[in-house]
Amino acid sequence: MAIMKKKQEPAELKIPVHVGIIMDGNGRWAKKRGLPRKAGHWQGARVFKTICRHAKARGIKYITFYTFSTENWKRPKEEIDSLMALFVKYFDDVNELIEEDARMLFIGDRTPLSDELKGLMKDTEERSKNCDKITIIMAINYGGRDELTHAAKLIAEDVRDGKITPEDVTPELIQSKLYTADIPDVDLIIRPSGEQRISNFLIWQSAYAEYYFDNILWPDFSKKDLDKAIEVYSERNRRFGGV
Numbered sequence: 295m296a297i298m299k300k301k302q303e304p305a306e307l308k309i310p311v312h313v314g315i316i317m318d319g320n321g322r323w324a325k326k327r328g329l330p331r332k333a334g335h336w337q338g339a340r341v342f343k344t345i346c347r348h349a350k351a352r353g354i355k356y357i358t359f360y361t362f363s364t365e366n367w368k369r370p371k372e373e374i375d376s377l378m379a380l381f382v383k384y385f386d387d388v389n390e391l392i393e394e395d396a397r398m399l400f401i402g403d404r405t406p407l408s409d410e411l412k413g414l415m416k417d418t419e420e421r422s423k424n425c426d427k428i429t430i431i432m433a434i435n436y437g438g439r440d441e442l443t444h445a446a447k448l449i450a451e452d453v454r455d456g457k458i459t460p461e462d463v464t465p466e467l468i469q470s471k472l473y474t475a476d477i478p479d480v481d482l483i484i485r486p487s488g489e490q491r492i493s494n495f496l497i498w499q500s501a502y503a504e505y506y507f508d509n510i511l512w513p514d515f516s517k518k519d520l521d522k523a524i525e526v527y528s529e530r531n532r533r534f535g536g537v
């Protein structure tokens with residue numbers, strides 16, 4: 295009798311605890327349609343809520359979205375203004391997600407953001423702090439190098455003030471000074487749009503992450519694409535330097 299290879303059911307999959315998504319390809323999505331780049335950003339934002347809900351349904355506990363990098367300030371002012379207005383709009387969706395028991399966190403340097411945005415971020419973190427179905431993290435004005443520089447400054451201050459000595463500096467201490475201090479390392483990083491680079495995203499936290507690259511543009515990214523990434527992840531053999 296022929297042995298049929300059984301298709302893997304979702305229940306058998308290894309589900310990553312923490313998924314990071316580099317939401318890329320909005321500009322190209324718009325260009326293909328003869329639309330302004332901002333149309334791609336607004337379309338991309340619509341995918342966010344769908345993917346958050348699907349991640350929760352699949353049992354993912356943490357999902358981080360790379361929303362705006364420390365390098366994205368190099369873009370034309372008009373595009374930046376449109377993105378900042380869009381981030382404020384995101385909070386309509388965020389409020390719905392909180393009602394569905396999602397905790398919200400924000401990582402990155404908030405200093406240059408508007409008071410309105412800073413207020414929304416603070417209020418949202420406070421209101422959702424006891425929600426526990428999934429933690430949704432938005433990286434806004436986030437850069438891995440900026441995060442490590444910030445951590446190094448905090449540690450230098452503690453040494454200067456005599457609170458610690460150089461011998462106290464360990465990977466655990468550095469971790470505790472990151473924007474992601476209480477968040478587990480990222481297991482799977484998904485980058486759509488065809489680019490195969492990390493662009494300063496979670497550089498410390500991704501030391502042992504698996505990568506999944508896809509040619510699809512972020513505004514076209516669907517639940518099926520997340521499932522595909524999880525299936526590929528599930529088949530990877532993670533060794534963390536062991537045998």
Ligand code: IPE
Nearest residue numbers: 317318319320321322361362
């Ligand atoms: C990602 O899409 C969104 C942000 C960086 C804010 P892009 O705007 O980078 O889209 P492409 O890469 O130009 O297609």
Ligand code: IPE
Nearest residue numbers: 316317318360361362363493
């Ligand atoms: C990375 O995308 C940043 C975000 C998605 C927020 P970019 O489009 O800015 O990255 P590069 O410039 O192609 O590396």
Ligand code: MG
Nearest residue numbers: 318319320321
């Ligand atoms: Mg891009």
